[in-house]
Amino acid sequence: MNKLGIISLSSLLFFACNQQNKETVEVSVYNATKAENVIVPQIISDTVFTFENYKTNELPLNWSQYATGKKKETEWKVLNYKGSNVLAQLSSDNPNYHFNVVVFDKFQAKNVELKVRMKGIEGSMDMGGGFVWRFTDANNYYVVRANPLEDNVVLYKVVDGRRTDLPLVGKGKTYGVDDVTLGGGWNTLKLKVVGDLFTVYLNDKEIFQVKDNTFENSGKVGLWTKADAVTYFDEFEVRKFGEL
Numbered sequence: 001m002n003k004l005g006i007i008s009l010s011s012l013l014f015f016a017c018n019q020q021n022k023e024t025v026e027v028s029v030y031n032a033t034k035a036e037n038v039i040v041p042q043i044i045s046d047t048v049f050t051f052e053n054y055k056t057n058e059l060p061l062n063w064s065q066y067a068t069g070k071k072k073e074t075e076w077k078v079l080n081y082k083g084s085n086v087l088a089q090l091s092s093d094n095p096n097y098h099f100n101v102v103v104f105d106k107f108q109a110k111n112v113e114l115k116v117r118m119k120g121i122e123g124s125m126d127m128g129g130g131f132v133w134r135f136t137d138a139n140n141y142y143v144v145r146a147n148p149l150e151d152n153v154v155l156y157k158v159v160d161g162r163r164t165d166l167p168l169v170g171k172g173k174t175y176g177v178d179d180v181t182l183g184g185g186w187n188t189l190k191l192k193v194v195g196d197l198f199t200v201y202l203n204d205k206e207i208f209q210v211k212d213n214t215f216e217n218s219g220k221v222g223l224w225t226k227a228d229a230v231t232y233f234d235e236f237e238v239r240k241f242g243e244l
Contacts, residue, residue, distance in 0.1 A: 049104075049236040051085040054078045060087065062106050063222075066138035068161055069098035076102040076223075079232070086232040088121075089129065089225040096125050096227050099143075099158070103135050103222030104238075110134065110218040111241035115190040116233050120148045120182070123229035128182065131191050134219035142215060143224050144200055146189050152178040153189075153202055155210045169197075169209040177207050186234075194241065 054060045056078050067074040075091040089100045112133060120127035130145030130153075139161040146153045154176030156163045167173045180202055190201035196213040199206060221238060225231045 045240045066101040074100040086234045092228045100225045103220040108218045109240045113192045113239040115237040117235045119186045119232045121230040126226040126229040129225035129231045133221045134215040148182040166210045
């Protein structure tokens with residue numbers, strides 16, 4: 001796999017350099033289109049984080065970590081895994097109702113597409129993980145996660161620290177979907193957020209949609225694990241859409 005650090009996906013590039021890390025971020029602008037009163041969101045930026053140019057054994061620069069629950073410990077670091085850098089959640093002794101979160105501080109969005117490769121390494125109470133978006137603080141955000149222990153994918157809202165699973169469009173309250181097989185290898189999770197509609201994909205297949213308007217404003221995006229899940233993340237893609 002060709003690793004290029006943070007890879008831009010369009011033709012306009014700018015660089016932010018410091019003594020520890022080098023980031024390449026790309027901004028691309030396309031015109032929104034209208035047809036029959038349907039507005040296609042404007043794509044305004046694409047970025048891929050591969051973590052190759054971040055220092056290992058440290059929390060990446062411009063990222064912040066948080067914990068939801070009584071125990072406030074979490075440990076996110078860049079590791080070298082089989083010759084490539086990954087972002088890892090390493091805290092393995094957290095209680096069951098404990099959420100580990102890391103967010104990128106230099107980005108805010110309401111409408112966004114997120115994609116990541118993830119691998120559950122260990123965990124007896126929980127494994128795997130997923131995305132957070134419209135993140136306000138450690139106790140208020142949306143999250144979708146894939147859990148190899150349960151072979152399911154579930155989307156929640158976290159309000160004042162309390163997590164609630166949300167009903168699926170056309171299916172109601174099902175606790176996500178459980179007809180998936182995650183196994184012990186790498187899986188690709190993807191999420192598309194436009195307004196109050198959230199579409200979830202697993203390994204390039206759409207698996208469900210959720211509609212919710214609890215958090216309507218822009219917020220930060222990032223990654224999430226629960227309890228004692230030790231999980232590796234790579235190729236975190238962020239695509240921001242213009243506000244509708």
